[in-house]
């Protein structure tokens with residue numbers, strides 16, 4: 001499939017009257033995280049230092065993530081001409097660092113690294129699907145639709161390599177579950193999204209407070225998810241674990257995940 005470029009986006013259809021300013025805040029933050037993809041390629045190439053095939057795939061993948069950042073940043077500037085992406089991105093990369101010097105996965109093994117990447121791509125694919133469906137603004141809708149398609153493909157890329165490394169490293173189900181829970185927990189506790197949200201929307205905050213900024217981000221983001229996004233994401237996580245979504249364990253875990261998500265949304269709504 002031929003990769004899309006910024007020239008494929010129908011920029012001339014931009015309709016300022018249909019911009020949702022709350023969604024624009026999320027787009028500004030997402031632009032920063034995506035644009036930082038190049039650093040992740042450096043990290044992944046270090047971790048997979050003797051796998052030239054994977055390194056090439058990781059570089060192509062990162063180029064797509066950077067393109068996501070460019071498209072989102074360009075849209076954000078249309079939606080809010082006062083938005084200074086470069087200054088925000090500088091702040092973001094000064095404060096948030098990917099472990100570029102690591103020579104092995106910070107997650108313990110290559111399989112674990114690839115499972116963690118599957119989880120991230122699960123998150124991004126459902127996120128951009130949700131934004132694309134919820135956006136009334138036609139250009140943002142088109143951008144998010146293109147990005148979501150890429151993110152589903154990225155999941156498959158990391159999943160296929162994961163299966164290959166799994167056959168060599170043979171991690172047990174418990175270990176795989178630990179990586180997934182760890183990654184989900186990390187998403188809740190790590191700095192990347194809250195800090196990107198803060199750097200992109202400085203006017204909303206005083207000094208940086210991870211919890212406040214994380215809550216502000218999650219409260220806005222969770223508004224756009226619909227049950228079918230969650231269902232699909234749960235199935236993708238189960239697949240990465242090697243559990244059949246329609247099997248007894250899969251169905252039980254999916255029910256548990258739905259309950260957890262419902263309580264999370266209630267907590268965010270209360271906050």
Ligand SMILES: [Fe+2]
Nearest residue numbers: 034065068124
């Ligand atoms: Fe992306």
Ligand SMILES: [Fe+2]
Nearest residue numbers: 121124151154
């Ligand atoms: Fe991706």
